[in-house]
Amino acid sequence: MVSYNSPSQIHLLVITILVIITTLLTPITTNISSLPWSILSNDNFAGKLTTASSSVESASTDFGHITRVFPSAVLNPSSVQDITDLIKLSFDSQSSFPLAARGHGHCHRGQAAAKDGVVVNMRSMVNRDRGIKVSRTGLYVDVDSAWLWIEVLNKTLELGLTPVSWTDYLYLTVGGTLSNGGISGQTFRYGPQISNVLEMDVITGKGEIATCSKDMNSDLFYAALGGLGQFGIITRARIKLELAPKRAKWLRFLYTDFSKFTRDQERLISETDGLHFLEGSVMLDHGSPDNWRSTYYPPSDHMRIASMVKQHGVIYCLEVVKYCDETSQHSVDEEMEELSDSLNYVRGFMYEKDATYMDFLNRVRTGELKLKSKGQWDVPHPWLNLFVPKSQISKFDYGVLKGIILRNNITTGPLLVYPMNRKK
Helix, strand or coil: CCCCCCCCEEEEEEEECCCCCCCCCCCCCCCHHHCCHHHHCCHHHCCCEECCHHHHHHHCCCCCCCCCCCCCEEECCCCHHHHHHHHHHHHHCCCCCCEEEECCCCCCCCCCCCCCCEEEEHHHHCCCCCCEEEECCCCEEEEECCCEHHHHHHHHHCCCEEECCCCCCCCCEHHHHHCCCCCCCCHHHHCCHHHHEEEEEEECCCCCEEEEECCCCHHHHHHHCCCCCCCCEEEEEEEEEEECCCEEEEEEEEECCHHHHHHHHHHHHHCCCCCCEEEEEEEECCCCCCCCCHHHCCHHHHHHHHHHHHHHCEEEEEEEEEEECCCCHHHHHHHHHHHHHHCCCCCCCEEEEEEEHHHHHCHHHHHHHHHHHCCCCCCCCCEEEEEECHHHHHHHHHHHHHHHHHCCCCCCCCEEEEEEECCC
16 A cells, blocks of 8 residues: 555555466475364363364465464354353463454464464354344444454345445455454545444453453553454454445546646545545556456457557556435536536546446455456455555655555555555
């Protein structure tokens, strides 16, 4: 991620590098002897704690496909009590063992791994009859942390409500993103997902369950949010909701001048009642435009865009969204037309799309399914996120985007550059 510095603004560049890496895969070897016998023989874990090679193999790698870290066992809990029992055994044991909670496995460098320990498969607790409770009067949803955000969205939309802050990809667990941050193009306006939590239930390192919020057990609350799972395991979160819009007015603008691109971004996020979503991306002269982002542009324009990329080496895309419903559709159309007139993009390279709110939020799913059909999804995913101060953003473009990545043809993966308000 790239960012720039002012008292109120910070610019974010998310660099996602998708490349194939040759790795030496370690054979499956589990060290069961590293676990106290009290765990393996405990009746409470019968049928839930497994050392089967298939389970250990699955828990040894993640979305990054870069590291392989083998646990000794995997716990498939049916309740929070199973997790507290396990943690208490480790805490009380003379030979404690590593523990890690694993949601949907979308870490990149083995952060949800537990070498010679126990990985807790949080998704095994998902119960279709419970776990998501929506309060329309309180404008919040109580969610068991093992649920995916797409599942939460489907449930809240039934009552015309929605969380306000998202990641670009919705097939992540609530507990997983709240342990990290949860950043996307809404962050400039609403803050990351961890800024939109009212309270949580957390299992501490002693195996105790604590309810926490900004006013109750606040040290634990702020430590667990974004704490990478090192201060406890989140089991429930209360997320703020608002009325859900129906549609998304979705515009993309292409730039060849980085300074014009960033100035427009900064102005747009400073407007108090403006856009609901803003991101930016980088398009490099790395051959054919037929990659996962080519679906964003009409096929008839692919060669025209490719020609501009070839001419300049790198161009930039500003992506903005304004939500609306039937009553506000016309006024939003007018607002977005005025906005496009005020921007400094290359004329003739503006692309407009109307989408449902759900289709917009779930937009990455289409690309995922396309890559899976080609066998290109389950490959190594090196992934780098950086906050860069505003004062250095132009140097980052010159030295990194153009000086390193473009010149050395490092990646054809997505590179995102977008601003955030520091006060959020």
